[in-house]
Amino acid sequence: MIVAIDGPAAAGKGTLARRIAKELNFAYLDTGLLYRATGMKVLHLGGDPEDAVIAEQAARSIDPETFNDPALRTDAAASAASKVSAIPAVRSALLDFQKSFAATPGGSYQGAVLDGRDIGTVVCPNAPAKLFITASMEVRAERRFKELQERGVESIYARVLQDMKERDERDSSRSAAPLTAADDALVLDTSDMTADDVFAKALSYIAEKRD
Ligand code: CDP
Numbered sequence: 001m002i003v004a005i006d007g008p009a010a011a012g013k014g015t016l017a018r019r020i021a022k023e024l025n026f027a028y029l030d031t032g033l034l035y036r037a038t039g040m041k042v043l044h045l046g047g048d049p050e051d052a053v054i055a056e057q058a059a060r061s062i063d064p065e066t067f068n069d070p071a072l073r074t075d076a077a078a079s080a081a082s083k084v085s086a087i088p089a090v091r092s093a094l095l096d097f098q099k100s101f102a103a104t105p106g107g108s109y110q111g112a113v114l115d116g117r118d119i120g121t122v123v124c125p126n127a128p129a130k131l132f133i134t135a136s137m138e139v140r141a142e143r144r145f146k147e148l149q150e151r152g153v154e155s156i157y158a159r160v161l162q163d164m165k166e167r168d169e170r171d172s173s174r175s176a177a178p179l180t181a182a183d184d185a186l187v188l189d190t191s192d193m194t195a196d197d198v199f200a201k202a203l204s205y206i207a208e209k210r211d
Pocket of ligand 1: 008009010011014031032033035036078081082083085086115116117118119167171
């Protein structure tokens with residue numbers, strides 16, 4: 001069983017995906033990390049994240065062992081990620097890893113949950129359960145701002161909002177796998193929902209799709 005979760009930045013995809021994975025004993029892949037790692041690799045090499053040649057090389061050499069690096073959680077990494085992710089060669093370099101994770105999550109897992117921007121549309125178009133998690137721009141910026149504060153990262157709300165707007169605009173307008181809900185996805189606007197509400201709705205939807 002594959003659960004595909006997509007949506008814009010800071011909509012709560014990661015929190016939801018982790019809870020579903022734990023509850024159902026599914027393996028979890030945060031696909032944003034692949035793009036973040038690629039973007040950071042380019043920056044470390046002193047390259048431009050919009051340079052297709054360097055970005056593709058970086059995508060082919062990322063190491064899942066480094067996915068815990070806190071540097072990948074920064075806004076610099078997010079912004080570089082959204083630039084490399086618009087390059088078709090980068091997306092195709094990362095596609096096999098994601099597809100094989102979904103098909104063979106390994107261990108004793110009963111299935112896989114992947115979250116990102118194009119899981120339901122490109123990576124796992126046949127996933128039986130697809131969720132598109134969204135919320136208003138202001139709510140999402142506030143959630144990200146709070147998350148940064150809790151992690152002790154100094155930030156300015158207006159800047160967080162601006163960065164998010166730019167990133168969403170880039171992710172939605174690119175021609176390679178743009179951010180969009182699959183036709184058969186359950187769309188949840190979580191602006192006025194608690195994390196528990198979202199979790200409960202998602203679980204009952206998945207249970208329905210599992211039968
Ligand atoms: O955590 P947040 O939602 O802010 O970002 P993320 O999921 O870690 O993704 C970072 C960036 O990677 C996004 O802004 C997208 O540009 C890109 N991405 C993508 O293109 N396709 C995916 N499946 C996942 C992320």
